[in-house]
Amino acid sequence: MEGDGKKVADKFDLVATGGTFDEIHIGHIALLSKAFEVGNSVIIGVSSDEFAAKTKGKNKVNHNYDQRVLNLKAIIQKKLGNVSYEISKLDNEYGPIVTSGKVEALIASTETARKGDKINEIRSKNGLLPIATISVDLIRAEDGTPISSTRIRKGEIDPYGKTLKVK
Numbered sequence: 001m002e003g004d005g006k007k008v009a010d011k012f013d014l015v016a017t018g019g020t021f022d023e024i025h026i027g028h029i030a031l032l033s034k035a036f037e038v039g040n041s042v043i044i045g046v047s048s049d050e051f052a053a054k055t056k057g058k059n060k061v062n063h064n065y066d067q068r069v070l071n072l073k074a075i076i077q078k079k080l081g082n083v084s085y086e087i088s089k090l091d092n093e094y095g096p097i098v099t100s101g102k103v104e105a106l107i108a109s110t111e112t113a114r115k116g117d118k119i120n121e122i123r124s125k126n127g128l129l130p131i132a133t134i135s136v137d138l139i140r141a142e143d144g145t146p147i148s149s150t151r152i153r154k155g156e157i158d159p160y161g162k163t164l165k166v167k
Contacts, residue, residue, distance in 0.1 A: 011038055012105045013040050013104060014042070015042055015105040015107055016042070016045065016096065016097045017043075018044060018088075019045070019046070020047040020056065020149065021047075021071070022062055022149045023062060023149040023152040023153055024072065024149075025147050025160070026139050026147060027138060029075070030137075030139055031109060034107050038105065039107075042083070043085070043088050044085055044086070044087050044088070045088045045090040045095040046072065046087055046089060048065055048090060048091050049064055051090055065089065094118075094122065099128075101129065103131060104132065105134055106131055106132070108134070108136070109136055110136070119133075141156075141157045141163060147161045
């Protein structure tokens with residue numbers, strides 16, 4: 001919510017976004033910035049350790065769930081200030097967005113925005129109204145390829161997309 005606690009009328013009341021948030025980078029900041037720009041409050045789904053291991057496969061994450069949440073909270077405070085959000089542990093691909101009638105929009109990267117159709121299909125079966133899907137362009141590194149936590153873990157780039165020398 002805004003600093004005075006009043007809602008902004010042209011925003012969604014509640015939006016959702018999510019990810020693993022292992023190595024937080026400027027692409028994550030862009031995603032979160034958009035979520036707070038269009039929503040009065042944001043549910044941020046963070047993959048559980050078990051779900052992250054299942055989805056990342058050999059690209060094992062560097063930080064456990066608790067550390068990823070702490071890092072995420074710190075970066076939100078540093079980069080976005082006093083904003084209204086809650087963290088939801090994701091044990092599956094969709095989390096609360098398919099069960100909560102309060103969520104009005106999904107904020108996703110262009111890479112994952114196609115999930116919006118599947119989410120609306122599931123919401124319909126659950127008797128919920130469809131949500132809007134708002135996509136955020138992937139941020140590219142100096143070398144022109146998308147910034148990702150995987151590339152940061154591999155030492156290819158830093159969190160700002162600067163190319164690093166690989167040993």
